[in-house]
Amino acid sequence: MKPIAFAVLLVLTSPAAAQDIIGQASVIDGDTIEIHGQRIRLWGIDAPESAQLCRGADSLLFRCGSAAANGLADYIGGxxxxxxxxxxxxxxxxxxxxxVSDVDLARWLVGGGLALDWPKYSRGTYAADQVKAAGKGAGMFAGSYIEPWAYRACIRSGGRPQACSDGD
Incomplete structure (x- = not known):
């Protein structure tokens, strides 16, 4: 009986069965927040990394990862x-x-061009929002960018931030 009780305990305490986490959030980066000391990754999206660069409509490089984090922090406010x-x-x-106030933060980020739908995990949940943001030239879609997952792979293989970003 103990193995059965142990298995039930694992199911009951798994993150998927956990209660909602509610509180004031600190923004760690464009797709990660912290509430009550608990780091939380936003489901289904990927935002540029803090050091990642993108090109704006003017073809100049900008810190799109910082833009995502700052935009999220401003939106959440207090x-x-x-x-x-x-x-x-x-x-x-x-x-x-x-x-926040019944607005899905991942949908808000993707809709503003601050993050991408990550179909590997989202199964396209935010794909339509991304298409709309791209059509409006919002955020990253105003210029050019490298997908955050490709940027991280480049960094892991020894690349430097500017070389792994949408830079020269």
Whole structure:
């Protein structure tokens, strides 16, 4: 009986079955926040890394990762954030759908051109928002960019931030 009780305990305490996390959030980067000391990765999207560069409509490089983080922080302001856990990632962060006043933060980021739908995880949940943002030339879509997952792979293989970004 103990193995059965242990298995039930694991299911009941898994992140997917966890209660919502609610509170004032600190923005760590464009797709990660912290509430009550708990790091939370926004589900289904990928935002540029802090050091990542993109090209604007004027072809000049800008820190699109910083723009995503700053935009998210400004949007949240001092309002309460509600996160519904879905999983735990390899860095032991909760992966969750988070909202402010019933606005999905991931949808807001993608719709503003500050993050990308990550179909590997989202199954296209935010794809239509990305298409609309691209059509309006919002955020990253005003110029050019490298997908954050490709940027990280370049950095892991020894590349430097500017060389791995949409730079020369």
């Amino acid at each position: 309002r309460a954030v509600t996160c519904s856990p879905r999983a735990t990632d390899r860095y032991r962060r909760v992966v969750a759908v988070c909202s």
